[in-house]
Amino acid sequence: MKYFFKISFFAFFFLMISCDTTSKENTDFTTLFEKSKGTETPEYKDVIAFYTKLSETYSQISMFSFGQTDSGEPLHLVVYNREGIFNVDEIKSSTKNSILINNGIHPGESDGIDASMLLLRDIVQNDSLQEKYKNSIICVIPVYNVGGSLNRNSHSRANQNGPKEYGFRGNARNFDLNRDFIKQDTKNAAAFAEIFHTVNPDVFVDNHVSNGADYQYAITHLFTQHNKLGGNLGAFLQNEMRPKIEESLENKGVHITPYVNVWGTTPEAGFSQFFDSPRYSTGYTTLFHTLGLMVETHMLKPYKIRVEQTYELLFSIFDFTEENSVIIKDLRSKATQEILANKAxxxxxxxxxxxxxxxxxxxxxxxxxxxxxxxxxxxxxxxxxxxxxxxxxxxxxxVIKDVNIPKAYILQQGWHDIIGRLVNNKIEFTRFEKDTTITVVVSHIKDFETSKRPYEGHYLHFNTTIEKSSAKINFKKGIFILTPIKMECVICLKL
Ligand SMILES: [Zn+2]
Structure with missing residues (x-):
């Protein structure tokens, strides 16, 4: 019925490029995963063709295109809404429960790609599921790492138990996209940020496959670290969301455990939760008070079972979100105020x-x-x-390190890369309207060390120490002011 193309240079333009041409009865939405009895996953072009056809056939499904990825292909977003969605602004203004699912960040880990195709098809073809999720808007990135998906092979995950062929881990420029969310070196990450801030998801899910230790489970959950999410929202994630989703899956006969964060030893000795810093998807989404989790199925388990259990987990998340919609919205709306009430x-x-x-x-x-x-x-x-x-x-x-929350940060002219990222992430800032002299605290970098080898496009610094001083500085008109709270006096972190 509808397929929208969106060109994004911080503005929104939409173009309807197709119209209703097919009947529901004549279209076969059986997926390659089903036809191959759970042994194959479709190529990128066939995933997009599936959703294009689904959106043409069912008014509840819309497909949008956001920005570009490093491969030159756009990043797609498929949206389920019972009443349909006709432009991106309707996603932004929706008061429904918003859920965002990311797939194929590591294209060899294609479980979520197949599970998402099945679940969106099953929802639109089932009236009782549509009634059940009438208060939800379900957004799916069909394939995030488009470049990696196009680099298809059958050997780069040699020990994995299916599918037969799959994409490669690195993107078109060989970046690992699940290390790029906060630094945004790739176009994929910038396009993701635009999708993320459009959807503003209450719940975010990123689908993966894990290697490492072997155990009986075919699926594990990797919730964002709850202390880092913090406040009442973090407590809700740990004490309500995780146990309720585990219980829901258990009732469906699916056993799940926390991500087995064990390398070189066995789990029997115990293990710690994985800490998802903001370079990871859920670490990034946590910065914006979204309840996030990565799903990690286990590579040694058959592909069919992994996809089926991912499918069940996603439905359990939809159910939880529907049932807890009021409290989730309330906790998210209060989370920013909770942080601003703190000094650090x-x-x-x-x-x-x-x-x-x-x-x-x-x-x-x-x-x-x-x-x-x-x-x-x-x-x-x-x-x-x-x-x-x-x-x-x-x-x-x-917590082993914190910073005092200043009245504002001041960013000198010339730091365009940083301004670009602030814009991508919808961080508000103002500018000095005239030359202004004020006394500020300046943080000078006193010392740092640099790694000998580059990592994901950078030589990382560590053991950075700073020295603070007070100075009276004349700031030229147009310099950027980032204000976490209203300016009474200005504290400056000189970059
Ligand atoms: Zn992965």
Whole structure:
């Protein structure tokens, strides 16, 4: 029925380029995943063709195109809304529960791509599901890493148990997009930011597949670290959302556990929660008070089961969001005020080794055996020896570094890259209307170290120390002022 194309240079333009031409009865929406009995995932062009056809056939589905990715292809967003959506502004102004699902950030981890196709199709073809989710607007990025998806192969995830072919992890410029959310070196990340701030999701889900330790579960959840999300929203995530979704899945016969953050050892010794800093998807979405989680299915489990369990998890999330819509909206709206009421903002955390929860864990016994290809040993999980044990799960983090929240930051002219990112992220700022002299606190970089090897396009600095001084500075007209709260006096972080 409708397919909208959107060109974005901080403005919105829409063009309807097709109209209703097909009948629901004559169109077969069986997916390649189903036709292949759960062994194959479609190519990028076929995913987009599927959603194009779905949006042409069902008025409840719309597809929009946002900006560009590094591959030169646009980034798509598919939207389900019972009453339909005809332009992007309707997404922004909607008061419904907003859910954003990201797929194919690592295209070899295609479980979410297939699960999302099935679930949007099933919702529009089922009146009772439409009634159930009438208060939700469900937004799906069909494939985020378009360039990686186009680089299709069958060998870069050699040990993974399906699908037969898949895309490559790096994007068109070989960036790992799940390390690029806050720094936004890629066009993909800038386009994602635009989608994210358009949808302003109450709940965000990013679908992945994990390697590492072996265990009985086919699916794990990686909720954003709740202390970092902070306040009442963080407590709600930890005490309400996580247990309710686990319970919902358990009722459907799906066993799930926290992401098994274990490398080189076995889970029996206990493990800590994964800390998702803002370079990761959920770390980024947490900055804007969204309840986020990554889904990590396990690569050694059959593809069919992984996709089916991802599908069930997504429905459990929809159910939870519908049932808790009032409290989620309320907590999110108060979260900013909670932060501004504090004097400091945390910027570094570490796991609290004194606190842990008991986690009933279904694993396999592991042992070190001789490697057949090297002279060393390798970790072997014996599937004939399953166990269920209570292990220690360290999921409390404490703040080890914070910054005082200033009245404002001042950004000198010339820092266009930073201004570009502020604009992408809808950070509000003003400018000096005339030359202005004020006394400010200046932070000077006193010392830092630099890594010897580049990482994702940068030589990272660490162990940075600063020295503060007070100075009277004349700021020229037009210099940028970022104001977390109203300006009474100005504190300056000189960049
Ligand atoms: Zn991944």
């Amino acid at each position: 903002y945390p910027i570094q955390f570490k796991v609290d080794e004194e606190k842990y929860s008991d986690l009933s864990f279904k694993g396999y016994e592991g042992e070190l055996i001789d490697s057949k290809v090297t002279n060393g040993k390798r970790l072997f999980y014996d599937k004939t020896k399953p166990f269920e044990k209570v292990i220690k799960y360290y999921d409390e983090f404490v």
